[in-house]
Amino acid sequence: MADLDLNLLVALDALLREGSVARAAERLNLSAPAMSRTLTRIRTALGDPVLVRAGQGLVPTPRALALREQVRAVVRDATALLSPGTPTAPERLTRTLTLRVNDGVIPLLGNALYQRAREEAPGLTLRFVAEGTEDVESLRDGEVDLDIGVQGALGPEIRVQRLGEEPSVCLVGRASALAKGRMTLERFARAEHVVVSRRGRLRTPLDAVLEEHGHERRVTAVVPNLLAAAALVARTGALAVVNGGFARAVSTLMPVRERPVPLPLSPIVVAQVWHPRFDRDPAHVWLRRTVKALCDEPRRLLSP
Known part of the structure; x- marks a missing residue:
């Protein structure tokens, strides 16, 4: 890498991270043609294609893979070394x-x-x-x-x-029947459940705890995040199990309230x-x- 200056190393790092000329250009605030020309210079300096086409995308060559961590470390250290001092106030x-x-x-x-x-x-x-x-x-x-x-x-x-x-708590709509009366284990298990899972999973550790107490629940919806769960239970008769801090905060923004979970769950x-x-x-x-x-x-x- 003796013939590569710091700018080319930064560009090489971006290309190896993104696996795309267009995305690497966006990362470095360059135009796609400028990044293509830079890739040509890198290829000439290394005597290696660096990235080759595979289907609709680009994949690194074995030489590029071998250099990736070294390039990343050099760019990281050089950036830290050349960064101006940060004021303390x-x-x-x-x-x-x-x-x-x-x-x-x-x-x-x-x-x-x-x-x-x-x-x-x-x-x-x-x-x-x-x-x-x-x-x-x-x-x-x-x-x-x-x-x-x-x-x-x-x-x-x-x-x-x-x-x-x-603690884990139940989040329910303020107008829901679940917002009133005692939240027993049987009532909790019979309720419609909204599960929060970024990966779309229907089952969570809560199901195993329920089964240990002789109950199963019916999951009627899976959403990718907590705010989506809150929005859903706010207007329905379903419940979602969330952390207490989130329940307190979101109850000031949406018509929801927290109820206890009638199970011994770890905080x-x-x-x-x-x-x-x-x-x-x-x-x-x-x-x-x-x-x-x-x-x-x-x-x-x-x-x-």
Whole structure:
């Protein structure tokens, strides 16, 4: 890679990430013809096609695959080295910070965090992106600054800070018959259930707990996110099992209310995670401290 300058390495990294000239061009704010010319220069410098056509798309060559991690590391380190120093005072910060959250966190935390940013760090832009693969690589590369939610398996170097925990509750429409009277296990099991699953799964761990108590439930709808579940139960006689913090927050926005789940369910633990290379970055420090402080406010967000 001796003949590749930093700009070509950045372009090569984008091409290997996207597997598409058009998407790589969009990533780098270039035109597609300019990116095509850059790919030609990269091919000449490496003496390798780098990307070859396969059906309707492009796939990397073995040489490109072998270089991918090395290129990514060089670009990441060079970007960090050449980035200008960040002012430490929050009011002087001018950055875009990317937070990966599920839609349940937005009504729970988004408004308060937005207001705090406007008051203390008005130069910051908060970019909320939806959960997807939840890959650790996006934290390592800085594509995601902070991940907030229920955390799964993480890389050994990833920092984790517990924000709090919430019980599971039933979310029902205020006009629903389920909003009145005692929520017994039999009544809960007989109700129409709306399941939240990004992957469209009908069955969740709740079904196993129900079966242990001699009951089954009927799932009548599956939706991809919590807000969709709330919107659905608001006007129907169905219920959805959600975390208590989300139920409290969404009940101020929609005609819904929370009811207890008549089962012993483990609380939902929420944490924020980030890569240690941002441990001392002033913008990241402000963001993490602010998120934690907001979550520690009694019953406003997550209850510790």
